[in-house]
Amino acid sequence: MKLMRVTDPDDVMKIISEQFGPLETEKLPLGKTGGRCLSETITAPEDVPGFNRSTVDGYAVAARDTFGAGEGIPALLECIGEVLMGKTAPPIKTGQCCLVHTGGMLPEEADAVIMIEDTDLTGTMIQIFRQVAPGENVILRGEDLRKGDTALYKGHRLRAPEIGMLASLGIVNLDVYRQPVLGFFSSGDELVDYSSPEPEPGKIRDSNAPALFYLSEQYGTAFRYGGILPDDFDIFLEKSRSMLEQVDMLVFSGGSSVGSRDYTALTIQQLGKPGLLVEGIAIQPGKPTLLANCCGKPVLGLPGHPVSALNIFSIFGKAIIDRLAGREFKSFRPTVKAILARNISSKSGRRDYVRIKLEETANGWSAFPVLGRSGMLRTLAEADGLLEVPAAREGISAGEAVEVSIWE
Amino acid sequence: MKLMRVTDPDDVMKIISEQFGPLETEKLPLGKTGGRCLSETITAPEDVPGFNRSTVDGYAVAARDTFGAGEGIPALLECIGEVLMGKTAPPIKTGQCCLVHTGGMLPEEADAVIMIEDTDLTGTMIQIFRQVAPGENVILRGEDLRKGDTALYKGHRLRAPEIGMLASLGIVNLDVYRQPVLGFFSSGDELVDYSSPEPEPGKIRDSNAPALFYLSEQYGTAFRYGGILPDDFDIFLEKSRSMLEQVDMLVFSGGSSVGSRDYTALTIQQLGKPGLLVEGIAIQPGKPTLLANCCGKPVLGLPGHPVSALNIFSIFGKAIIDRLAGREFKSFRPTVKAILARNISSKSGRRDYVRIKLEETANGWSAFPVLGRSGMLRTLAEADGLLEVPAAREGISAGEAVEVSIWE
Numbered sequence: 001m002k003l004m005r006v007t008d009p010d011d012v013m014k015i016i017s018e019q020f021g022p023l024e025t026e027k028l029p030l031g032k033t034g035g036r037c038l039s040e041t042i043t044a045p046e047d048v049p050g051f052n053r054s055t056v057d058g059y060a061v062a063a064r065d066t067f068g069a070g071e072g073i074p075a076l077l078e079c080i081g082e083v084l085m086g087k088t089a090p091p092i093k094t095g096q097c098c099l100v101h102t103g104g105m106l107p108e109e110a111d112a113v114i115m116i117e118d119t120d121l122t123g124t125m126i127q128i129f130r131q132v133a134p135g136e137n138v139i140l141r142g143e144d145l146r147k148g149d150t151a152l153y154k155g156h157r158l159r160a161p162e163i164g165m166l167a168s169l170g171i172v173n174l175d176v177y178r179q180p181v182l183g184f185f186s187s188g189d190e191l192v193d194y195s196s197p198e199p200e201p202g203k204i205r206d207s208n209a210p211a212l213f214y215l216s217e218q219y220g221t222a223f224r225y226g227g228i229l230p231d232d233f234d235i236f237l238e239k240s241r242s243m244l245e246q247v248d249m250l251v252f253s254g255g256s257s258v259g260s261r262d263y264t265a266l267t268i269q270q271l272g273k274p275g276l277l278v279e280g281i282a283i284q285p286g287k288p289t290l291l292a293n294c295c296g297k298p299v300l301g302l303p304g305h306p307v308s309a310l311n312i313f314s315i316f317g318k319a320i321i322d323r324l325a326g327r328e329f330k331s332f333r334p335t336v337k338a339i340l341a342r343n344i345s346s347k348s349g350r351r352d353y354v355r356i357k358l359e360e361t362a363n364g365w366s367a368f369p370v371l372g373r374s375g376m377l378r379t380l381a382e383a384d385g386l387l388e389v390p391a392a393r394e395g396i397s398a399g400e401a402v403e404v405s406i407w408e
Numbered sequence: 409m410k411l412m413r414v415t416d417p418d419d420v421m422k423i424i425s426e427q428f429g430p431l432e433t434e435k436l437p438l439g440k441t442g443g444r445c446l447s448e449t450i451t452a453p454e455d456v457p458g459f460n461r462s463t464v465d466g467y468a469v470a471a472r473d474t475f476g477a478g479e480g481i482p483a484l485l486e487c488i489g490e491v492l493m494g495k496t497a498p499p500i501k502t503g504q505c506c507l508v509h510t511g512g513m514l515p516e517e518a519d520a521v522i523m524i525e526d527t528d529l530t531g532t533m534i535q536i537f538r539q540v541a542p543g544e545n546v547i548l549r550g551e552d553l554r555k556g557d558t559a560l561y562k563g564h565r566l567r568a569p570e571i572g573m574l575a576s577l578g579i580v581n582l583d584v585y586r587q588p589v590l591g592f593f594s595s596g597d598e599l600v601d602y603s604s605p606e607p608e609p610g611k612i613r614d615s616n617a618p619a620l621f622y623l624s625e626q627y628g629t630a631f632r633y634g635g636i637l638p639d640d641f642d643i644f645l646e647k648s649r650s651m652l653e654q655v656d657m658l659v660f661s662g663g664s665s666v667g668s669r670d671y672t673a674l675t676i677q678q679l680g681k682p683g684l685l686v687e688g689i690a691i692q693p694g695k696p697t698l699l700a701n702c703c704g705k706p707v708l709g710l711p712g713h714p715v716s717a718l719n720i721f722s723i724f725g726k727a728i729i730d731r732l733a734g735r736e737f738k739s740f741r742p743t744v745k746a747i748l749a750r751n752i753s754s755k756s757g758r759r760d761y762v763r764i765k766l767e768e769t770a771n772g773w774s775a776f777p778v779l780g781r782s783g784m785l786r787t788l789a790e791a792d793g794l795l796e797v798p799a800a801r802e803g804i805s806a807g808e809a810v811e812v813s814i815w816e
Binding site: 030031034035048049050051055057083084085086087088089101102103104105139143144145151152156159160161162163164165167168169170172188189190191194195196197199200201202203204205206207208209210211212213214215217218231258259260304306307310314332333334335336337358372373376377378380381383384385403405406407408 | 438439442443458459463491493494551552569571596604607613614616617618621639715740745766780791792
């Protein structure tokens, strides 16, 4: 029997990074760019803010008019009025000030704002009980961004703060990388569509298609479902080839038997050069995974077991999608700290992902391994997340501090 | 001057949990339920799997036929054929076995599978070099879920594993809580739409509307934008009242000046009972936040500063949305571990959120505070996430291990 050649998970990530790159670009209105990555570097077309603004409610002053002022010896300034929000500030002269609200514009002659609580009003005269330094309580014109500054670099992913910043610059259309289109096939003669009311004996419903549809949408792709491929080589190849032409990335969820894997591998080899890059990954669940580059497009063969398929897609499928979407290859795996409640054993030499249910205790989270075999979705549905056991370790003991990746 | 009454952030969470609850329910096809929460408890209508399945490639046997077998004394069984994928297994008798693939159905008389590598084939006779226990390498009918078992409880959020599990049960339509509709107004005479090419002096572009639009979509709401409200009480009230009738949750992004806050507070008090619950939160950035319950609907008044608005919305806005969406109130804040690269000072008595840029080093992530004032979006766009400094602490020293929440 042929042994499976397995690749280290970190090496698979390197292969993904080296083999695949961003798709073409498109121009989109700002409101539709959330989650996309910039394909251009953005330079600020103007100063932000565009004028000197107060950061407090107070009086706009020339700082030198307050020098020496204190509790016992207030400075006295004439208040000549109020800066209306959204309006140009009236000019002030030496010895004068004007009321300004948070976010309001400073008069040209003012360089600081004294907070209302440090003043007292008597008619139109303001007593000032504290001296202020030039620039105090003011955001200067261009302090956030100066015209010509680089606002965001190519490859930057647009989250809410970036969208806000681009809006503040008045940038309404921008160049981003195109959204990847993901083609998906389930395969195996044992599968029937999940809407089948009563599968015949020996048949099971295809649960991977709807689960991966939701995940791939979360990861920012457009999902195209090709149906369930029968175990017929010619149909398998023809349908795969035709789908590959229409999409940016092809994903199979195959049978996990050796025969079925060989089948998918054979098809992938026919789909284009350079072909298979990975024939298995030193990871559990999800070892029997195939990864190929067919004519420049990534092709991922997921194991058929639902839990394995979801685990692999959430790690390597997501990495491929991020790459096509032009996302900077700096990836975080945020985790929740917990104390392991029961011993976990693990085979050394492969990276294990253990399903974990988190329970709140007085001392923080307690991590309970969810028992059950790899094929079982119920165990994943019961789990809040996964705990990674590194390949070098043979297990983790109850009481150890661990970090759990949450399934969102 | 009136002092702001501030509420502890944990108490604000409690108020949200007590005051608001899930919306009505609706029936949706499974493929559209991702991210929603179940409004019914789901009972398995059938066994999963529906038949005894092999978990390996091997020979289906009656375990007792292998008892006593070993390397030197193989058991000998007649192979009567192969279980085709998706087909009923042929019956076997004592002394017989049949070839079965991973996921294939076991004959009724078989209760275990022996892996191919532990056998040798000679004609139709199989030599078996190991004994197997009953149940070995088999998932029994109903082992994942037995008919009548509770599959998922009411309030459970549907992620990819849950969708897969429901698909495997053939559940194609289900009852979930309705998606919350969020009405949003910006306010302040200084604001102009972000598409304005050249705002007049004193005006700034409204960056909160597009940034919050993206965030609220990520959090699973439908966003309805009401425009920029002028500082005119009657118009403000009329538009707010009309919007509140059409939505499940109302959000204002207001000016941060005392006057402007009082204005929003006054409007909120007119919108319905019981009215204002929170007038400020012991948190930075984002202290001047208003929270109300107006006729059973949540109304959130965000500070106008973009960074404060995003911070508050990502914590408390999300909590309100989760509540309306029927999500179980068990919330995780996954973080990335890092070593703080520079000292952070913080005012005791309030919870501070410090913007952090993460840099990879040989020893893991290094956390650099991003400097700049609270109003500045550039500092948030430069940051990978936020570091929470608890109210009890006055700062964190360089070199300490910290946990950073990532901005997605």
